[in-house]
Amino acid sequence: MKVYIYKIFERFWHWTQVTLIVLLAVTGFEIHGYYELFGYREAVMFHDRTAWAFLVLIVFAIFWHFTTGEWKQYVPTMKLVKEQISYYITGIFTGAEHPTNKLVYNKFNPLQRIIYLGLKILVIPVMVISGFAYMYLNYPNVAVELSGLGLVAAIHTMGAFFLIVFIIAHVYLTTTGHKPLSSIKAMITGWEEMDEKEAREMVISEMEYSLKKTKEHFLSEKDSSAFLDKALEETEEKLGVKKVTKFRDVIANSGAGYFKIDSTGHYIEVNKAWVGLYKYGSIEEIIGKHYSLSRSGNALKQLDETFNKVLSGETVEHGLVIRKCKDGSVGYHTITMTPWIEDEKIKGVQGFILDVDSTNAAKMEWDNN
Amino acid sequence: MKRIIYVILVLIVPQLIVYTLITRFDINLGSDESEEIELVNYTKKADKVIRKVVDHAKFEVLQQEFERPQDVTLACLSCHTERHHEIMANNHWTWDRSEKLANRDSVVVVGKKNIINNFCIGIGGSEKTCSRCHIGYGWEDKSFDFSKEENIDCLVCHDQSGTYVKAKGAAGYPAVGLDLNLISQSVGSPKRENCGVCHYWGGGGNNVKHGDLDDAMNSCSREVDVHMAIDGEDMSCVECHKTENHAIPGKVYALSSEDKNRVTCVQCHTEAPHTDKLLNDHFQRIACQTCHIPEYAKANATKMVWDWSTAGRLDEHGNTIHESDADGNHNYLSIKGTFVYDDHVVPEYYWFNGLADHLLITDSITETPVQMNTLEGSYNDKGANCSTGSCSKIWPVKVHRGKQPYDVVSKKIVQPKLWSPNKGDSAYWTDFDWDNSIEAGMKYVGLPYSGKYDFVETEMYWPLNHQVSPADKSLQCTSCHSSSPDSRLANLKDFYLPGRDRFKMIDYAGIFLVLFALLGVIIHGGIRIVLRKNCLHDNK
Numbered sequence A: 001m002k003v004y005i006y007k008i009f010e011r012f013w014h015w016t017q018v019t020l021i022v023l024l025a026v027t028g029f030e031i032h033g034y035y036e037l038f039g040y041r042e043a044v045m046f047h048d049r050t051a052w053a054f055l056v057l058i059v060f061a062i063f064w065h066f067t068t069g070e071w072k073q074y075v076p077t078m079k080l081v082k083e084q085i086s087y088y089i090t091g092i093f094t095g096a097e098h099p100t101n102k103l104v105y106n107k108f109n110p111l112q113r114i115i116y117l118g119l120k121i122l123v124i125p126v127m128v129i130s131g132f133a134y135m136y137l138n139y140p141n142v143a144v145e146l147s148g149l150g151l152v153a154a155i156h157t158m159g160a161f162f163l164i165v166f167i168i169a170h171v172y173l174t175t176t177g178h179k180p181l182s183s184i185k186a187m188i189t190g191w192e193e194m195d196e197k198e199a200r201e202m203v204i205s206e207m208e209y210s211l212k213k214t215k216e217h218f219l220s221e222k223d224s225s226a227f228l229d230k231a232l233e234e235t236e237e238k239l240g241v242k243k244v245t246k247f248r249d250v251i252a253n254s255g256a257g258y259f260k261i262d263s264t265g266h267y268i269e270v271n272k273a274w275v276g277l278y279k280y281g282s283i284e285e286i287i288g289k290h291y292s293l294s295r296s297g298n299a300l301k302q303l304d305e306t307f308n309k310v311l312s313g314e315t316v317e318h319g320l321v322i323r324k325c326k327d328g329s330v331g332y333h334t335i336t337m338t339p340w341i342e343d344e345k346i347k348g349v350q351g352f353i354l355d356v357d358s359t360n361a362a363k364m365e366w367d368n369n
Numbered sequence B: 001m002k003r004i005i006y007v008i009l010v011l012i013v014p015q016l017i018v019y020t021l022i023t024r025f026d027i028n029l030g031s032d033e034s035e036e037i038e039l040v041n042y043t044k045k046a047d048k049v050i051r052k053v054v055d056h057a058k059f060e061v062l063q064q065e066f067e068r069p070q071d072v073t074l075a076c077l078s079c080h081t082e083r084h085h086e087i088m089a090n091n092h093w094t095w096d097r098s099e100k101l102a103n104r105d106s107v108v109v110v111g112k113k114n115i116i117n118n119f120c121i122g123i124g125g126s127e128k129t130c131s132r133c134h135i136g137y138g139w140e141d142k143s144f145d146f147s148k149e150e151n152i153d154c155l156v157c158h159d160q161s162g163t164y165v166k167a168k169g170a171a172g173y174p175a176v177g178l179d180l181n182l183i184s185q186s187v188g189s190p191k192r193e194n195c196g197v198c199h200y201w202g203g204g205g206n207n208v209k210h211g212d213l214d215d216a217m218n219s220c221s222r223e224v225d226v227h228m229a230i231d232g233e234d235m236s237c238v239e240c241h242k243t244e245n246h247a248i249p250g251k252v253y254a255l256s257s258e259d260k261n262r263v264t265c266v267q268c269h270t271e272a273p274h275t276d277k278l279l280n281d282h283f284q285r286i287a288c289q290t291c292h293i294p295e296y297a298k299a300n301a302t303k304m305v306w307d308w309s310t311a312g313r314l315d316e317h318g319n320t321i322h323e324s325d326a327d328g329n330h331n332y333l334s335i336k337g338t339f340v341y342d343d344h345v346v347p348e349y350y351w352f353n354g355l356a357d358h359l360l361i362t363d364s365i366t367e368t369p370v371q372m373n374t375l376e377g378s379y380n381d382k383g384a385n386c387s388t389g390s391c392s393k394i395w396p397v398k399v400h401r402g403k404q405p406y407d408v409v410s411k412k413i414v415q416p417k418l419w420s421p422n423k424g425d426s427a428y429w430t431d432f433d434w435d436n437s438i439e440a441g442m443k444y445v446g447l448p449y450s451g452k453y454d455f456v457e458t459e460m461y462w463p464l465n466h467q468v469s470p471a472d473k474s475l476q477c478t479s480c481h482s483s484s485p486d487s488r489l490a491n492l493k494d495f496y497l498p499g500r501d502r503f504k505m506i507d508y509a510g511i512f513l514v515l516f517a518l519l520g521v522i523i524h525g526g527i528r529i530v531l532r533k534n535c536l537h538d539n540k
């Protein structure tokens, strides 16, 4: 199964970065005196030009990371680092499952986060700053002159070696995906091949992300169908799903439950996924029933509060809640509830629930932090 | 199919564009030979307007019968009145300069008059022959009257007939039998032959001293000197050493230790003559000469070593010996000792900030080889005001190595009396007796001599300025930026030079890490391949 995970800019950025870093490394080590390839003068000229191109690319990439929120992908976390390391040391050999999954807003595993962050710190401050200092501060015709090139050259050369080491490790680790080449193919086409389970979680997380974002639009828009359309569009765009199916079908297929409740607290509409999550036999079984059957104890009190808030026009989003299923067992899901508006009046509430299994429950917690 | 095109367009094409822009875009290389060099303060030969100058043959005063060369001088001064004041202030006349030497608190008087070097050592006691290169008549000894204007020799600089010569050992007087009317009527602005007669022949032979000032430059190819080449701009000395009122600029040699009144490349070429910024930046720390004078003594050999200690060997008849090397250059003369000549010499390179010190005859020797002069400078010497270019730069230098007599007791270089027209006058070149000649020389210059001498090694530094090579012969990046022992800057170790220097520890550690990573990948990948096969079977 394939999922679209690398956006076009990301791929352009990545491969351009590859070209530039390879050029910098090749010319840099020629300047360093290891071999003769372009000729010293050309090597210096190419190194300098490439460095400038690299700087431009970095500026674009920083801009992109911040405007899209992708920077969050690099926020380091220590959770599951141990698991990830032990996976690479032992699990990978025995065919164990990846301890972490690729999610759209969590593309990197914790080890990757640390390494990529480290790389960014290495490349940008260490290589770029030492490099430009090397390039421009070596003669007395500038205001700040270095007392000699030794220190920047030492830092720059060390950085270059680390970068080579990183590239080796990085290229190798790309072969640890679903299939050896699936990560590299993904960086070319944008679509990564994953196993079913991984893909499903990926889609769920993507939807949740879209819904969260759409909610913001919804707050300012009175028309709830526009809300759905927006959510649909964004999700489609993110997932690369063709607009052949209805949004609700997508939700149904992906396992997200949809519900609509009137102002008296009775279910007017639910989808199949919802019914499945609550372990009822059919949709009809639930229509007309009061929502109180979905919770017990404190959870019900909480739901009452939420329901009233939403009726008064608020949109509420819950992290993790515990549902009561038909057979009395419990499950976990997240919930997004927004007012259901018709003819400019709040007629009730509607929303989505996203199932969270118990292992994922732990992860959701830190993703939300 | 569509997706493939898309991938090519978005991912591959930009890479090609980036790569091409970086490696093929050629505006900067600027090695295009046909490119006109931009010049300031200079009119190209082709654009020069040739003016008719005064015809001195028409002046009656120059048609008189001259009895003495001094009469010519007086004739000159009868029209060019007061010019003798200019000449008498000029160190071509005074042979002395008051210079503030590096590392000395007070100004000292140094000049050809009293300086010592490691060629003919010094003029003390031998003026009568040395003053053949003095622009005057009659400097035989200390009694010479430097204020007597008729003693100025106008002709040696201004003769254009090419027939004027000064006689050997004749205190600067011209040879007998010259046609002084012809000569005085020919006068004009000095040509390079006029300057060259002394400046080429310093040290006792053509190109001996400087190594970049050679008789051959009167008529040379661009290979030897781009500026003076007859098939090029054919420049004379005074086109750079622009002289007004007999004040001749240009001094950077052993006698000229203070950084003033210099002639520079920048006069015409500006501080940014290259199209490549990186090269222009090099100007901050590297003299133009360093790259553009890749070798010197290109037409004739120059003297690299002069060992006085072997002098005095005579043949069985008591006659002096002349021996030459395979190229016809002297390598032994009884009067002077052993020499080593060399041509197409690769310069040595030193930091130089324009200031130099000089060993005075009164200075004690503190180190060997004795440094006859010292060029001041280091990488870290960035000058009080670098942007004006007064920080140390790397210069190409001819180093002349010698072995010459010194006083073993007082530890000072001594001045022997070298020349006399007569035997038995204590002159070394006639009597071959060091003791006597040193005693006579030291007595003449008024300094004590213990009576015990020996020979000591000495070194003298001559920054190079002439014999600029064509651009395509100038040094390339890797002439210096190379870790090979042939790097021109292999010995200039006081700074980090990219391409030449590396930090060994970083390199070893770096290479180790890279190999370690590769090994890790191979082992990890290997285990994966072996075990995966098994696991896949298990899973099925």
Ligand code: HEM
Residues within 6 Å of the ligand: A021, A024, A025, A026, A027, A028, A029, A031, A032, A033, A043, A044, A045, A047, A048, A050, A051, A052, A054, A055, A127, A128, A130, A131, A132, A134, A135, A136, A153, A154, A156, A157, A159, A160, A161, A163, A164, B498, B499, B501
């Ligand atoms: C924007 C980033 C960079 C800048 C501004 C930069 C700039 C420079 C400069 C100015 C030099 C001195 C030679 C010259 O004048 O060209 C240099 C040398 C070098 N660069 Fe870079 N560089 C950058 C990135 C890199 C990268 C990514 C690598 C390697 C992966 C690298 C490897 C080297 C090496 C090995 C040297 C030789 C150091 C020495 O021997 O002293 N550089 N760089």
